[in-house]
Amino acid sequence: MSERILNIENLKVSFDTYAGEVEAVRGVSFHVNKGETLAIVGESGCGKSITVQSIMKLVPMPPGRLKEGTIEYLSTDITAYSDKKMQHLRGKEMSMIFQDPMTSLNPTMRIGQQILEGVKKHTGLKKKEAEEQIIRLLTDVGIPNPDKNMLRYPHMFSGGMRQRVMIAIALACNPKILFADEPTTALDVTTQAQILELMNALKEKFGTSIVLITHDLGIVARMADRVAVMYAGKIVETGSAHDIFYTPKHPYTFGLLKSLPSMDLSKETKLEIIPGTPASLINPPKGCSFADRCKYAMNVCNRLEPPENEISQGHAGSCWLLDERAPKVDLIKGEIL
Ligand code: SF4
Numbered sequence: 001m002s003e004r005i006l007n008i009e010n011l012k013v014s015f016d017t018y019a020g021e022v023e024a025v026r027g028v029s030f031h032v033n034k035g036e037t038l039a040i041v042g043e044s045g046c047g048k049s050i051t052v053q054s055i056m057k058l059v060p061m062p063p064g065r066l067k068e069g070t071i072e073y074l075s076t077d078i079t080a081y082s083d084k085k086m087q088h089l090r091g092k093e094m095s096m097i098f099q100d101p102m103t104s105l106n107p108t109m110r111i112g113q114q115i116l117e118g119v120k121k122h123t124g125l126k127k128k129e130a131e132e133q134i135i136r137l138l139t140d141v142g143i144p145n146p147d148k149n150m151l152r153y154p155h156m157f158s159g160g161m162r163q164r165v166m167i168a169i170a171l172a173c174n175p176k177i178l179f180a181d182e183p184t185t186a187l188d189v190t191t192q193a194q195i196l197e198l199m200n201a202l203k204e205k206f207g208t209s210i211v212l213i214t215h216d217l218g219i220v221a222r223m224a225d226r227v228a229v230m231y232a233g234k235i236v237e238t239g240s241a242h243d244i245f246y247t248p249k250h251p252y253t254f255g256l257l258k259s260l261p262s263m264d265l266s267k268e269t270k271l272e273i274i275p276g277t278p279a280s281l282i283n284p285p286k287g288c289s290f291a292d293r294c295k296y297a298m299n300v301c302n303r304l305e306p307p308e309n310e311i312s313q314g315h316a317g318s319c320w321l322l323d324e325r326a327p328k329v330d331l332i333k334g335e336i337l
Contacts, residue, residue: 002033004075005177005209006055011069013047013054016062020282024050026233029154032177035204037210039220039241041256042230042245043278048213051230052179056096057086092122095170097163099182104166105154111165112150115172122173137168140205141198160191167198174206181213196222217260221245226314229253232279232289239315249317251294254331288320296321296329296336 013025025047028300032038040048040126053059055071071079073093090096098104106114112134119130129277131150139144139166154162163183170178182198184192203210212223220227220241227244229237229252237250255274276293279285288294291301300320309322320326328337 002036004031005034005073006032006211007070007072007075008055009070009072010052011051011054011071012067013024013050013059013088014065014067017282020235021282023284024233024281025054026281026284028042028230028233028235030228030235030238032211033207034176034206034209035203036225037212039221039224039227040230041214041217041227043215045278047232047233047281047283049181052096052181052211052213055178056090056094057081057083058096072321091118092173093175093176094177094179094180095173095175095283096181097166097170097183099185102154102159102162105162107154110153111157114165115150115169118169118172125129126134133172134168137172138165140171140202141165141168142194143168158191159187160194163187163195164198167195167202170194171202171208175208177209177211179211182215183212184219185214192219199223215255229256232284233281234289234318236290236319237317239311243315245310247311247315248331249311249315249322250319251296251321251331252290253317255293285333288318295334298326 008031009029011025011028015022015024028047028051029064030038040051042048052057054066069079070077073089078089105111115134115137116130119125119133125133135146138150142148143161145166154165157165183199184195187195188256199210200223202208204283212219224241226240227238228235229244229250231252237244237253244253245257258272259274261271274293279289279292284285285291286305287303288301288306291297294301298320305317306320308316308318310316311322323330329335330337
């Protein structure tokens with residue numbers, strides 16, 4: 001059995017705002033195994049980023065509030081860890097790559113210095129050894145002439161190169177788990193492909209587990225071993241990448257897949273969209289939060305929250321259609337049988 005690095009149970013995170021309590025994460029449970037890539041997918045605002053930021057304790061509290069749930073890292077409960085204790089974990093055990101490297105890097109510091117901070121803090125290497133480590137890291141992430149480039153400032157690099165620097169910083173202390181929050185959204189397609197290839201190569205080389213947050217299913221298909229689909233602060237379907245792409249069972253997952261452009265679309269074919277807008281997370285609906293947008297919604301969907309049903313080993317979904325009493329539907333044809 002694969003070793004579990006991270007185990008999240010029933011995580012609930014809210015924000016107290018003038019408009020009321022925003023229930024951003026509403027009882028999320030998942031795990032990450034050693035050396036695998038778990039992709040968390042869903043529309044903007046579904047709670048993916050807040051979930052991982054809560055695990056890393058990067059959500060400012062207040063206004064944020066961890067209401068419930070447990071976060072276990074290597075079988076140790078870190079839910080109540082103080083910021084000081086988390087500082088020992090962040091960088092050394094778990095790291096994060098953010099979407100926009102320009103706002104995440106310090107524009108006034110040379111990049112070598114920025115990588116050095118983490119290396120010195122967590123490894124205790126002497127200056128000379130730390131510098132050698134920086135050169136090794138910059139070489140690993142594909143930055144040419146690392147001895148010269150480590151002396152340059154972020155604005156002297158292209159977007160793709162800055163993202164490589166971010167990855168070097170994140171990997172500086174060889175963390176066991178890497179959270180990547182839309183790591184290629186700000187990049188052009190060619191650079192995006194290079195960065196994803198680099199992340200895969202580094203995962204193979206160092207055995208790092210990756211939690212990849214994205215709304216791009218093309219990236220998921222390319223990178224993920226397992227997938228968790230999030231909607232309105234909850235995971236609605238989870239399974240292997242094969243389960244999610246070839247036998248999706250939740251209407252929302254199916255809608256996401258159908259809205260992907262395909263190479264064989266003719267000019268006349270229109271892309272499918274999921275009608276409506278995501279449910280409000282201030283006073284979220286009592287039943288299924290996808291009910292307003294779901295063409296299969298039944299009476300029960302508006303009244304009761306669907307429980308999680310196991311579909312096959314490792315594949316589960318929260319939808320009343322998975323109940324044995326529900327009518328059978330053909331998601332491909334969009335018909336109730
Ligand atoms: Fe649609 Fe009901 Fe399933 Fe929700 S529970 S996705 S409303 S069928």
